[in-house]
Amino acid sequence: AQSVTxxxxxxxxxxxxxxxLRCNYSYGATPYLFWYVQSPGxxxxxxxxxxxxxxxxQGIKGFEAExxxxxxxxxxxxxxxxxxxxxxxxxxxAPDNYGQNFVFGPGTRLSVLP
Amino acid sequence: ETGVTQSPTHLIKTRGQQVxxxxxxxxxxxxxxxxxxxxxxxxxxxxxxxxxxxxxRGNFPPRFSGLQFPNYSSELNVNALELDDxxxxxxxxxxxxxxxxxxxxxxTRLTVV
Numbered sequence: 001a002q003s004v005t006x007x008x009x010x011x012x013x014x015x016x017x018x019x020x021l022r023c024n025y026s027y028g029a030t031p032y033l034f035w036y037v038q039s040p041g042x043x044x045x046x047x048x049x050x051x052x053x054x055x056x057x058q059g060i061k062g063f064e065a066e067x068x069x070x071x072x073x074x075x076x077x078x079x080x081x082x083x084x085x086x087x088x089x090x091x092x093x094a095p096d097n098y099g100q101n102f103v104f105g106p107g108t109r110l111s112v113l114p
Numbered sequence: 115e116t117g118v119t120q121s122p123t124h125l126i127k128t129r130g131q132q133v134x135x136x137x138x139x140x141x142x143x144x145x146x147x148x149x150x151x152x153x154x155x156x157x158x159x160x161x162x163x164x165x166x167x168x169x170x171r172g173n174f175p176p177r178f179s180g181l182q183f184p185n186y187s188s189e190l191n192v193n194a195l196e197l198d199d200x201x202x203x204x205x206x207x208x209x210x211x212x213x214x215x216x217x218x219x220x221x222t223r224l225t226v227v
Binding site: 103 | 147159204
């Protein structure tokens, strides 16, 4: 069965600092990988996704993520964090079939200091 | 901007009762899925409907059931509510299933007392 781990429950960074959120997955084949963001009281918004091809993917709001097959990782990065980036971030994996049945990680809560 | 709307936004029910949650998909989307998000956890897949047929289900008991209507709106029904059913329930819709972008609604917060 697929699983996703996000080792950091809570991360605090200063505004303007760089950010890296870690994600590791367990899946037999190459999965479809996603990062979603959830602001308080809001649904989930897709930041970026990886299906195949270039292992460095660009997303919205200045985020990028790198797929590393050898490490089963899909870490999310941003060079300069803004106060509005404070939210919960979820990494998700989907199996290589047809559907929306994502497996989500437990999430990482990001706090941003002024 | 997501066009997925869920109702109600908040709901309190008593253990043993039944509840129906509703989701209006984004215009043109024919695939809808439901997720349960317990406090402090990631969402867990309940099931998915494609063109009114269930075509995927997570590890949830049969008392969790759903419907998708011809206009592609959807319902999640939960019978015999338990305290552990207290969670945020999220609906997501997409066009033609697959890995086109899934748009999530804001969720329904269900509290079982």
